[in-house]
Amino acid sequence: MLWLKAKCVILSLMLSVLMVSSCSNDPSIEFSLSRYKLDLLSGEVAEISVSGELEFAVKSSNENVVTARRDGRKAVLTAVGEGTAEVLFLSQFSDLVCNVAVKDSLMSNIEDKLADTTSRISGSGMLLVYGVPGIMITKNGEKVEFIDINSSESVALSWVDGNLAEVKVNGVKQQVADIALYKETADKLWYLVTLQGNIEGFWAVVDKNI
16 A cells, blocks of 8 residues: 555656646746846837736836836836836736846936036036035136045046136046037036047036136
8 A cells, every 4th residue: 555655646746747847838927038137328218028928017116217118028118317226027927127227328308407507527427516515626727626525536627728628537637529518607617528438428517606
């Protein structure tokens, strides 16, 4: 009798393995993504395809960074603002995640950038904003420097004959591709500075009366 019970247990285990193997090949419960990581610029739209026939829902962990909606067997992602977020794909059996990093595009939301009168350097991962604790601005002749006293990060701007002509980041002179004066008021200047090399560029909003 003991050997019969053992044989039944073995047969039961074999059937279980066969059932699991059969299920794993069932396209109705297949569930995977075409992308599990995305790097986007603000305003960009991307799509992620979902395999199989399993029903799923899509949700963003931070809609200030990226929004997500389902469109058939894919998700449509729209980058909103700089930061990181997870786009969750939720199903009956398991959940999948796509990690999204959004960088601010220099050319996105230009009207908002020009409406902001705060003296600052912003772009390419740099953010030196006057009024934030630890951020100071100094002026020496025709040179203005934004300094973070906590991290020692700095951006120095120098003018020649009234024109912005030289840029240094952390003390290193940069190869300037273009300097465009986008807006001027009685007390402020808005520049878009694009650079050659690893740093794309930045917006510089400078107070004339420092």
